[in-house]
Amino acid sequence: MKKATSFDIAHMAGVSQSTVSRALSDSPLVNQETRDRIKKIAEELNYKVDKNASNLRKQRSQTLALLLFEDPTSDDSLINPFFISMLASITKATTEAGYDLLVSFQNLNDDWHAVYKDSSKADGLILLGYGSYTEYEHKLEQLEEQDIRFTRWGAPDLKHPGITVGSDNFKGGYMATEHLLQLGRKNFAFVGLTDDSAPELQARFLGCIAALEDNGLSSEDIIKEDAISIENSGYDATLNLINRAIPDAIFCASDLIALGCIRALQEREIKVPEDIAVVGYDNIQISEFFTPPLTTVSQNTIDAGELLVKNLLLMLNDEEVSDILLKPELIVRKSSGN
Amino acid sequence: MKKATSFDIAHMAGVSQSTVSRALSDSPLVNQETRDRIKKIAEELNYKVDKNASNLRKQRSQTLALLLFEDPTSDDSLINPFFISMLASITKATTEAGYDLLVSFQNLNDDWHAVYKDSSKADGLILLGYGSYTEYEHKLEQLEEQDIRFTRWGAPDLKHPGITVGSDNFKGGYMATEHLLQLGRKNFAFVGLTDDSAPELQARFLGCIAALEDNGLSSEDIIKEDAISIENSGYDATLNLINRAIPDAIFCASDLIALGCIRALQEREIKVPEDIAVVGYDNIQISEFFTPPLTTVSQNTIDAGELLVKNLLLMLNDEEVSDILLKPELIVRKSSGN
DNA sequence: CTGAAAGCGCTTACAG
DNA sequence: CTGAAAGCGCTTACAG
Numbered sequence: 001m002k003k004a005t006s007f008d009i010a011h012m013a014g015v016s017q018s019t020v021s022r023a024l025s026d027s028p029l030v031n032q033e034t035r036d037r038i039k040k041i042a043e044e045l046n047y048k049v050d051k052n053a054s055n056l057r058k059q060r061s062q063t064l065a066l067l068l069f070e071d072p073t074s075d076d077s078l079i080n081p082f083f084i085s086m087l088a089s090i091t092k093a094t095t096e097a098g099y100d101l102l103v104s105f106q107n108l109n110d111d112w113h114a115v116y117k118d119s120s121k122a123d124g125l126i127l128l129g130y131g132s133y134t135e136y137e138h139k140l141e142q143l144e145e146q147d148i149r150f151t152r153w154g155a156p157d158l159k160h161p162g163i164t165v166g167s168d169n170f171k172g173g174y175m176a177t178e179h180l181l182q183l184g185r186k187n188f189a190f191v192g193l194t195d196d197s198a199p200e201l202q203a204r205f206l207g208c209i210a211a212l213e214d215n216g217l218s219s220e221d222i223i224k225e226d227a228i229s230i231e232n233s234g235y236d237a238t239l240n241l242i243n244r245a246i247p248d249a250i251f252c253a254s255d256l257i258a259l260g261c262i263r264a265l266q267e268r269e270i271k272v273p274e275d276i277a278v279v280g281y282d283n284i285q286i287s288e289f290f291t292p293p294l295t296t297v298s299q300n301t302i303d304a305g306e307l308l309v310k311n312l313l314l315m316l317n318d319e320e321v322s323d324i325l326l327k328p329e330l331i332v333r334k335s336s337g338n
Numbered sequence: 339m340k341k342a343t344s345f346d347i348a349h350m351a352g353v354s355q356s357t358v359s360r361a362l363s364d365s366p367l368v369n370q371e372t373r374d375r376i377k378k379i380a381e382e383l384n385y386k387v388d389k390n391a392s393n394l395r396k397q398r399s400q401t402l403a404l405l406l407f408e409d410p411t412s413d414d415s416l417i418n419p420f421f422i423s424m425l426a427s428i429t430k431a432t433t434e435a436g437y438d439l440l441v442s443f444q445n446l447n448d449d450w451h452a453v454y455k456d457s458s459k460a461d462g463l464i465l466l467g468y469g470s471y472t473e474y475e476h477k478l479e480q481l482e483e484q485d486i487r488f489t490r491w492g493a494p495d496l497k498h499p500g501i502t503v504g505s506d507n508f509k510g511g512y513m514a515t516e517h518l519l520q521l522g523r524k525n526f527a528f529v530g531l532t533d534d535s536a537p538e539l540q541a542r543f544l545g546c547i548a549a550l551e552d553n554g555l556s557s558e559d560i561i562k563e564d565a566i567s568i569e570n571s572g573y574d575a576t577l578n579l580i581n582r583a584i585p586d587a588i589f590c591a592s593d594l595i596a597l598g599c600i601r602a603l604q605e606r607e608i609k610v611p612e613d614i615a616v617v618g619y620d621n622i623q624i625s626e627f628f629t630p631p632l633t634t635v636s637q638n639t640i641d642a643g644e645l646l647v648k649n650l651l652l653m654l655n656d657e658e659v660s661d662i663l664l665k666p667e668l669i670v671r672k673s674s675g676n
Numbered sequence: 677c678t679g680a681a682a683g684c685g686c687t688t689a690c691a692g
Numbered sequence: 693c694t695g696a697a698a699g700c701g702c703t704t705a706c707a708g
Contacts, residue, residue, distance in 0.1 A: 053685035391701035
């Protein structure tokens, strides 16, 4: 059986196809009784408006595209647990707003930048990424040039293109460091990237530095070790770190790094938190169940997802939108020593 | 600046719009040189074929819809970690096949069953769910009646509608139980649903029973306690359980149940695995990091996601497809006692 | 190999 | 309040 069209409904209802279209979109131009009759027939026939036709005519798709792009160097765990929780709230918020959501994982190297928008499959884009920022900044600029509406998770910064929703990483780094200081820790190390390729991690580091300075400690003495946000990298970096010196506190730029860090320390029979206190960042699901449970900084991913959607919808509506900075929250658990 | 259309390209290339369309879809009917010229212009203009128009004309969307429906009673952790890993591989496989993916979380109560297909937004559906099977069986039947192509994660069963990809839950239950028997455990309990509403969990239970019988133990003596697949429910059920009797082995129908189970036991100062060995099911990410690390049965979610996509694409191609049963794998960790 | 034309199923000005 | 008609931007028989 072929799918019913609005003409079929019109025929059965004894009205014109225009009237059917109006009735089903709840236009006030239609007589109440006519509308009810048409709706009833539509339901019986299991009729649904063809989105391709209606989108084509209306020149909008009522669809958002979520582009998740990962660093190709990431391991095979496939998807960063931090973004998973965001994905959930983005999906919910999109559905609640009456939009559909296209999801795509992008490789940073792909020519992804505007396919969904250019091909009219989506009205706007939401970007989540944790690859090198310097590598994809250029693509963001292209999106702006093409006047494509998008929101992204990231560090708000006037220099950087696009409307962002982000967490106050500086403050988060500050809070974590202050917490460690209050516990009497004095010799700090930082594991993670601190260059421009990772503005979020860099801000956490700067927050850490600031807290040290504000508490009369020299930030010169902090031991730094680079690591990307995967467990193995945290492990390797920590081994390097403890060959150089043994701090009494390690602030890791992410929970995944912290997991690797603690694994390295435990292997070398260094006790966490007794010998070294460790703090992570992100509050991923695992962190609570780790041994020892990980002290970390939580970013409100639920709010973040909702706001990314909300801001994008405002932009599609030609309303003014500005960057949003969410407050991070310190989650104190065993790994920092209480 | 308005978006370019195929007519604009045609004008610039000095050919007809038909030729542009053919060239961009790599039709062999177009002269190589003409094709190259057209493609070059299209690229310069950042032209992308309008999917709404092309889908409307072709009557297919090159899009799959992933419907994730949860039991409304589930807690606010938003999304079952087990399906998350599947989501990742489904996304990848869909992209690789040149399809787009619409993602939607559905509530079991919603009238979701065919919206995406009926409205021509998707060519086929992939269903992931862990609500009560008896409640949504009816909707699956409706999908079949409407001749809508879909694959779903679930227990293969001739009685049940739709093409499934599933894991051999009977075997998984059997393996887990045999493992516990080999460790010398004799008094078994099972925590989880065993009725028709959860065919997967039921099969795990039946596998457990079979292993007991095959090893000369009476399955009559097994202590059963109902629980749905959330942590709290596992916790509550376990408290009830140990008020009735203290087994030396508990087989939990899922990892989430097992986490709650262990929490309850530890609170009552019952040692895991010394006093009671606990085994879960699913091998969710957390299970490895739990204290003690959880012995569990792994379902290959990566393969599962790929196969769900692959089978659906075969169906869209009118090819014969049959249910697929994946082999589960026992993951031995500390919670069972080694 | 190329072009003119029909038509996919809608929405929405326009006219009444 | 309703209908006839145009047109969204493509793909693809049909004719050459």
